[in-house]
Amino acid sequence: MVATKGELLLQMSGVQKRFGGAVALQGANLSIRAGEIHALLGENGAGKSTMLKVLAGVHVNDGGTIKLGGKDFRTGSPQDSIEQGIAVIYQEPSLFLDLTLAENVFIGRQPKKGRIIDWKFAQNEAKRLFKELGVDLDPKRQARGLSIADQQVVEIAKALSMNANIILMDEPTAALSATEVERLMTVMKSLKAANKAVIFVSHRLDEVFAISDFITVMRDGATVSENLVEKTDLQKVIKEMVGRELTEMFPKTENKIGSVVLEVNDLTNPAYFRNISFNVKKGEIVALAGLVGAGRSEVARAIFGVDKYETGSVKINGKALPAGSPVAAMKEKIALVPEDRRQQGLFMVAGVNRNISIESFTNLVDKGLINFKRERELTNTWKEKLSIKFSNQNDPVERLSGGNQQKTVLAKWLATDPDLLIVDEPTRGIDVATKAEVHRLMNQAASEGKAVLMISSELPEVLGMADRIIVMREGRQVAELSRKEATQEKVISAATTGKKGA
């Protein structure tokens, strides 16, 4: 069944959803037409994911109506949604890593002769779909070891193979490099040309305006605006998302730049990076820019001692730092806020208090035992300083929103009063308002005389925050730009071609 362009495929109106006492959706609307790319925007907690999960059949709505092709939409199980032509690609691709790509494409719907699976046919068909998507993947290969971008391709091939009319993508570009984003956009456009509807959630507003035809903005579980992309603009969308106007996205302060804190010399680990040399001074924010996979996080991990490096040296306040020892790094007052806060930054099931105090134990210990009163005070201090929102100190951090989780990680490290703060993708998956707050905190840290090394794949963030920008490409340092000379074009050009552009 192929829909005609512009035909209304799905209409959600007044949709409500409650989880216990918490209201996730209250009067959410969404209209999806064939042959359109539709952006669903909103801050974290606005209800976007809940909307997608209702359509995916993971959640059942408590109220409101959902019409699919004029008929009532059957909710209840993922199987129902798949049968009704809805495919969902989650933020973290949900592939089966032990199975082959062909199997992943056809999981649950294997082509059969009688009751026997026809593997030959499945493999050929998967091969054809990958080709159609412009990516040459081997269908007999195991999914393990595939890059996130290729995993998404497999997910999209899966959606195509089940003839889905409506394809939902939850933050598909969050973990992709610029070239991969481009490839994904080409795929999205070809889906659009085939009169499918593509709905995607993204926090990268420049991409949203580059590709979408229609924008729906949500706030506090309700839809606040539905507009053709021509009828709206960036400022308006941001205002609708946060409910107020953000006057300044990057409140950059001019700090006094002091002595060198971190000095990296000729650092090399052949698998990831080569000949990296730079320094970070007191009161300075230095950004490591580049594409995902350029080796930036690996440099940060090597500095902090999580990974080893082969040659080169790291000095902190003029003193050589032994390689491969996070303990030594912490002793020299280095803090690393990792890229993946859930896996590496937090103890998800432990309380907020335990997470904030974990690196400051020595200050809390009284005659060999932990003084819980001091832990409470410490938590409260940082709760106020960073305006972290939680109801109870003992609440496991997994119950906090993404933004508050990130603030908790920051609080943990700021509590150690570091000389060098390394932050890896500090605002990934965080809503606009919290983003601004994290930026304010980083500026504040710099103004207190700390050296800040920031890794970010978001250009506006890099340009807005950094005093100096070091661009990496495929493991090599290709450019160093001062705040004054840096432009979007120059950074992109260096990151993608290795040359300083116009």
Add this chain to the structure above:
Amino acid sequence: MNLLGRLKPKSREGSLAIILLVAIGGTGLINNRFLTGDGTRDLLASTSVVALLAIGIAPIVIMRHIDLSIASTVGLSAWFVADMSAKNPDFTWVQCFIVGPIIGVLVGILNGLLVAGLRLPSLVVTLGTLYIVRGLVYVISNSVDYNAQEMPTSLIDDLGQKVFFGLLPLTFSLVVIIMIIMALYMKYTQAGRDCYAIGSNPPAAELVGLKVFRRTFLAFVFSGFMAGLAGVFYLMRFAQVDSTAFYGQELAVVAAVVIGGVTIFGGSGTVVGAVIGALLVQTIQGGLAALGVDAFWKSAINGLLLIIAIYADRVLAVRSEKQLLGQRIKERN
């Protein structure tokens, strides 16, 4: 391509089969009897029960679950079948092959409902049923035990002693037939593939709409069925039963399955590997006996084998990781 490269087996099962042949050959060198028809027959007959159970729990382990209740179920099934035969003199092997599996299926249904239905962790649930079922055997057996003369001759003498070509016992031929059917089932049917998917990524299995409850439940029922059948095999092999029959053997089965390449983390492995694992364990046991090693060492050697198997897995994983890394370095430069 050199000869060695050509001989290098492509699959885990291939490497295991080679290790098995080496083990058999090695044992044969020490004790010639091991390589005769008698020795082979002994090996196969004594492996049947464990191999049957290994086939039974392989799908469960592939689904990232475990069933520890199987050894108790073997005991219950064996005692019950013997008890009924003793009380009904006209019982033949047919009834035995019906009663045993039914008892196993009942235990399997209980496990399946608790694990798949209530979503309780299988490790704890089946540890519980391990004790419950064994307790049941103690209670109903009331310290009575049975010997060959109280059991149907059609089962013990006719079928239990039946050997094809002088070396292939009937019991083990049945194991092979079941293994082949299950191997094909796991590879070529949707239900089989679902087991791999569920074990590989449980939350994703729910999201793509797989029937996780049904598959999990039926896997436990199947495992119960196989344990019930293994109870009958136990009688055919040993021709006697008491309340402690097959006590504590569940971990030997788990070990065989893991040695056979079914990863305890789910998602990969085959029933063929599980059976080879069972044979390997048995061969090495036989080899040790042939060497005159004290029986006390048996369990220690089993444990060592298990750790070697896990270590081999780890080495393979690290090697493929290194390969990916090497590829990266090559692409870079």
